[in-house]
Amino acid sequence: MDGMDRAMLRRLQDDGRMTATALAEGVGLTLAPCHRRLRELENSGVIRGYRVDVDPAKVGLGFEALVFVTLKDRLSLKPFEEEVAEIGPIIDAQRLFGDPDFLLRVMAEDLPAYQRFYDDVLVGLPGVEKLTSTIVMKSIKSGGRLPI
Template sequence: MSELDRIDRAILAAVQQDGRMPVAKLAERVGLSETPCARRLKRLESDGYIEGYRAMLSRKALGLGVIAFVHVRFSVQNQSLSDRFEREVRAIERIVSCHNVSGTADYLLQIVVRDLDEYGTFTRDVLRALPGVTAVESMLSLREIKRESGLPLA
């Protein structure tokens, strides 16, 4: 990866806010002409600073009213069991993020569902059935204060 200068950081900040911004507008925002701006954007993509582009969807419009953060614990630490767990988690759409963490839990999951009834069923039928899971501790979000808004570029 190459070193980021002020303009690279400005490009990253701008596309992090609006990934659909036309190159002409991006160039104007960062103080470059279109061609050098497009070249830098391509370099940032090929160097791996930009992993992709996607839309932020509305949970409310999609009827996903419950966010749960879940600590998952294993009773035994086994690499093949962890690998199976992680593989299965990647395939479950309702699990929107999964982190292997330190502390009292082995994994922290973020789950979105329609309502508490669906969450109860999901916990019973899906979470507790995952390989290696011996304990599940749920924390329900009462109110979202800040949604992922991008990475710090300082």
């Protein structure tokens, strides 16, 4: 990856719907080399996909919680990770060093909906010993761009 690839990625992070023509013009390439580089970035997995940035509140998901999870033992790691990966309201999940073991970002309609999700889903995940929830008051920055 060179400076031109990085310039293309910076522009695409700001506008993933940008046409190849606009991208080529923006980075100072002709269309054919821009297409070739774009395909290489996609095929190599540098570009993992293209997504739409949806406002959660406008689709009825105005409640956000951060959930810290501590597991009982290391035998539960893989089953826990596999199950979490399949649960829609958990929109981000990170394994952490130290205690707690995981940080989950959960979206729900409101507090009662989150409470039901907590009681019906989160407490039943494999190996859960402890859950600690923090309610997000306000989102200051989301959908951050990689500093490339």
